[in-house]
Amino acid sequence: MTTQPYAEVIGDPIAHSKSPLIHNFWLAELGLEGEYRRTHVRADDLPGYFAARRDDPAWRGCNVTVPHKQAVLAHLDRVDPAAQAIGAVNVIVPENGGLCGYNSDGAGFLEPLTDLLGQTHLYRMARILGAGGAARAVTHALVAEGFDPVVLTRTADKARAFLDSLGIAGGHAAALESFAAPTDFAFDDRVGLLDLVVNTTPLGMVGQPPLALDFSHVPPGSIVYDIVYAPLETPLLAEARARGFRTIDGLAMLIGQAAAAFARFFGPAPPRDRDGELRARLTA
Ligand code: ATR
Numbered sequence: 001m002t003t004q005p006y007a008e009v010i011g012d013p014i015a016h017s018k019s020p021l022i023h024n025f026w027l028a029e030l031g032l033e034g035e036y037r038r039t040h041v042r043a044d045d046l047p048g049y050f051a052a053r054r055d056d057p058a059w060r061g062c063n064v065t066v067p068h069k070q071a072v073l074a075h076l077d078r079v080d081p082a083a084q085a086i087g088a089v090n091v092i093v094p095e096n097g098g099l100c101g102y103n104s105d106g107a108g109f110l111e112p113l114t115d116l117l118g119q120t121h122l123y124r125m126a127r128i129l130g131a132g133g134a135a136r137a138v139t140h141a142l143v144a145e146g147f148d149p150v151v152l153t154r155t156a157d158k159a160r161a162f163l164d165s166l167g168i169a170g171g172h173a174a175a176l177e178s179f180a181a182p183t184d185f186a187f188d189d190r191v192g193l194l195d196l197v198v199n200t201t202p203l204g205m206v207g208q209p210p211l212a213l214d215f216s217h218v219p220p221g222s223i224v225y226d227i228v229y230a231p232l233e234t235p236l237l238a239e240a241r242a243r244g245f246r247t248i249d250g251l252a253m254l255i256g257q258a259a260a261a262f263a264r265f266f267g268p269a270p271p272r273d274r275d276g277e278l279r280a281r282l283t284a
Contacts, residue, residue: 005058007265008037010049011065018282019063022258025278026270034060034266043071050075050099060265061093063258069133076101082144085167086136091261102264105134106141108257109227112248113196116223117145122194127152129176129211130201131162134227138200143168147196152176180217195222204234211236215243227253232283251279
């Protein structure tokens with residue numbers, strides 16, 4: 001058993017995970033003693049994994065990735081309310097003698113939007129494409145920030161069930177083919193629209209067909225955000241950029257969720273002044 005503090009990412013498979021690169025970069029930047037590992041854990045091994053880590057004083061916690069983000073809830077002593085609502089945990093830390101689960105995907109998703117969220121005079125609408133696991137954290141975070149969510153899936157029924165399962169009473173559910181913004185929402189007394197379009201589907205990812213979006217329904221000034229990060233510039237983002245929209249890529253969310261987790265594992269917030277170098281290493 002090691003005495004050096006460590007955290008790790010668990011999943012099955014795990015070889016592809018970029019988390020060690022990110023956390024070890026920050027540990028080195030801060031000159032902190034510690035290590036971040038990649039650990040292959042199969043579903044059957046989860047009970048044994050947690051039993052061992054509970055008794056390991058060097059263990060600072062773990063990130064959880066596919067396919068365990070839901071299954072780990074059963075092994076925890078406490079689950080943060082946001083993670084409970086999302087139904088998924090991606091950060092686990094030892095706290096007060098027990099294991100506590102959090103979800104940092106929502107905070108990571110919102111991080112690149114921080115400057116916009118200061119603009120309180122805009123009516124906030126988010127059109128969320130897809131309703132899988134990633135969309136749950138994204139939608140929960142956006143609703144917490146006052147966005148009116150429009151969830152689009154291949155069939156509108158699935159989008160409605162998704163909103164219901166998140167406990168979101170309002171919001172709009174629509175079929176992907178009817179991408180036009182709904183007209184029946186209340187602008188109240190705010191002026192102008194902040195229209196965010198978010199891709200949470202796998203479309204545009206390496207090996208997947210591109211997502212075809214009808215840009216005639218995207219008003220000028222909208223932001224197009226793709227949580228896919230391989231490739232960094234998806235066909236959707238390339239077209240949005242060419243049309244003059246502000247774009248945000250998936251690496252921003254990946255780094256943002258890691259930053260929120262890092263502070264829980266190792267104490268200090270990670271240094272962010274060298275994000276450019278970190279991004280270069282992640283895409284090398
Ligand atoms: P996650 O990792 O986020 O759980 P997923 O479950 O693979 O991802 O897919 C997320 C969403 O992408 C799903 O909502 C899925 O759409 P449906 O709800 O209509 O099934 C959507 N998605 C996947 N492939 C798609 C495709 N070819 N066209 C449109 N949407 C697609």
